[in-house]
Amino acid sequence: MNISNKLRRGGFTLVEIMVVVAIIGLLMSVATVGINHAIKTAKAQTCNMNIEAIEGAKQMWMLEAKKGDNDTATEDDLKVHLKNNAFPTCPSGGTYTSNNTTTRATCSVHAAASTSGVPANQ
Ligand SMILES: [Zn+2]
Numbered sequence: 001m002n003i004s005n006k007l008r009r010g011g012f013t014l015v016e017i018m019v020v021v022a023i024i025g026l027l028m029s030v031a032t033v034g035i036n037h038a039i040k041t042a043k044a045q046t047c048n049m050n051i052e053a054i055e056g057a058k059q060m061w062m063l064e065a066k067k068g069d070n071d072t073a074t075e076d077d078l079k080v081h082l083k084n085n086a087f088p089t090c091p092s093g094g095t096y097t098s099n100n101t102t103t104r105a106t107c108s109v110h111a112a113a114s115t116s117g118v119p120a121n122q
Contacts, residue, residue: 043091047110050088054098054105057081062101072100 057078061067065077075087078098082088090096094109 044110046091047094047107050090050096051105051107053082053088054078054096058098058101058105067101069102070100073098 058073060081061073061077062071065071065073067073075098079085079087088096090107090109092109094107096105096107098105
């Protein structure tokens with residue numbers, strides 16, 4: 001047995017290693033796209049839940065302060081009705097506009113949220 005036969009046994013060729021690396025790269029790119037989409041969806045849903053909380057706080061403020069349909073609450077008015085007495089922040093860095101009591105609150109990043117639970121442009 002010569003040296004080249006000894007080295008050949010139990011090892012992988014360059015082509016085999018390249019094929020494995022290519023397959024791993026392909027799987028990684030597919031996973032990355034899926035994970036990015038999941039993160040984007042989760043942020044949009046969190047934002048929508050924050051808007052729902054703001055809407056609830058607006059309703060409570062409206063009842064408590066005996067306000068009408070076209071009155072607009074400030075962040076400070078709503079804070080007392082929100083968790084930890086804090087105005088929620090959008091996970092994507094958007095800012096919320098509470099609007100008046102007949103108009104749904106909006107996020108600057110996630111545009112007008114739909115009532116189905118997922119904002120229009122996620
Ligand atoms: Zn948002």
